[in-house]
Amino acid sequence: MMSKPARDLALSEKAAFFESTRVFERLDPEAALEIARLSFSLTYTKGETIFSPLETGCQFYLVKTGLVKVSIYSTSGFKLTYLLAEHGEPLNLVSPFTCNLRSTAAEALTDVHLLGVRQKDFLPFVLKHPQLIINAISILGKAVDSANLRIIDLIEKRVEARLARVLYTLYSKFGSPVTFTSFELAALTGTTPESILRALGCLREKGLIRSDRGQTHILDPAALIPQEKEMLWL
Amino acid sequence: MMSKPARDLALSEKAAFFESTRVFERLDPEAALEIARLSFSLTYTKGETIFSPLETGCQFYLVKTGLVKVSIYSTSGFKLTYLLAEHGEPLNLVSPFTCNLRSTAAEALTDVHLLGVRQKDFLPFVLKHPQLIINAISILGKAVDSANLRIIDLIEKRVEARLARVLYTLYSKFGSPVTFTSFELAALTGTTPESILRALGCLREKGLIRSDRGQTHILDPAALIPQEKEMLWL
């Protein structure tokens, strides 16, 4: 499983892309050019592993095109998906700063084009541009909130309610239909594929969704989620 | 429930304190003096509320002395404790940066002395001192990892194993005996007080702990936690 170096994009194109992302939001143009110069393209084909747990190296990855699944693995092999990164989203925000190893793994769900920045280039650059820091901390704050919401849900909500929130989140991010298998939904909801299927059945009977083989059409998004404004961040 | 303004500490004393904390680690001495000048003392008595969910204002709080419990509340009233902050630890790292409201509440578990810094002072200061950012992101990264570990544990571990991890974490941080009631341990473990008592009973039978009325003596810390190096961050 090796990444293939891709033909590099034009610098200006890269710079414009960086400026359009959440992490590099409100970056001044010359800084965008600078980070564009420091970055390099990486491509992976569907199903390829981008990085795996305990892997050395902590470069920064940003998704240019495609969809990447980032998961954490428990020691017993359970997989919890905690991020589905698409255009403009980073795969890893913490390790480029701290260079600590983390037990996360990233897998390409489609053919993927990433931009990478080596830590030795990334860190000095970021330190020169405080707005980036605010952005990064804001994103990490969202991640903490989302994780805490999942914890609360796991404690007091049933599988059906948790799945409804996951579906609502996926619908908000990717639109209808949601194209994930019961295995993937299980890894997002924190349960088993069997329980997902049963819960999907309930939601189907209630007329909230329509589901066929890896495709879930959201018919009534508003009914999926209770009055709460809280959303997951996947 | 109002905070009483305390006699301010000597500037040099405050500055030395800031330098000794994790957030302000490796700060240069004149910067420490500056943040010391921007900070002010707050004291609360045992049981007082320091802030509650949806409260306006997002000043930065650092614990000087005492112990503070920071919890998130679910809409249905369930309380999950996610931080026990003691000497040198911040109560809130995200809101001073983003000024977003978050559904957390802080309560003084003992008489507490805090240092506060208003956001309008905190943010410009931090932006001038990039090392602080690295520190903050490193701490947030730990918080994300800890939350994810709790999620995994909730999914695949039984109450006894989760409690063991909580006890081990409390033991590592505060030493033996651990002085929390079954209600507080339940809010940390994500279960009910009854289940905590039963799990404590099991651990007692195994000879790993000895527990009396709000005091849990850890007899065999190493046996509490399996081979994993992962720890919670409370």
Added chain:
DNA sequence: CGACAAATTGATCGCGTTCAACTTAAGTGG
């Protein structure tokens, strides 16, 4: 001494995991 909070134990019950069997769809190679 009385009131209150926490600890303890028992009994019940429901959700969700687990295991198993079977069906259905998709992809592959002859």
Added chain:
DNA sequence: CCACTTAAGTTGAACGCGATCAATTTGTCG
């Protein structure tokens, strides 16, 4: 184009953990 293989969907049944409710005991504090 069909036979074969594989992966996902589907459903059923059983079991076990943990929540819940209730009752009792034990400290602690005013």
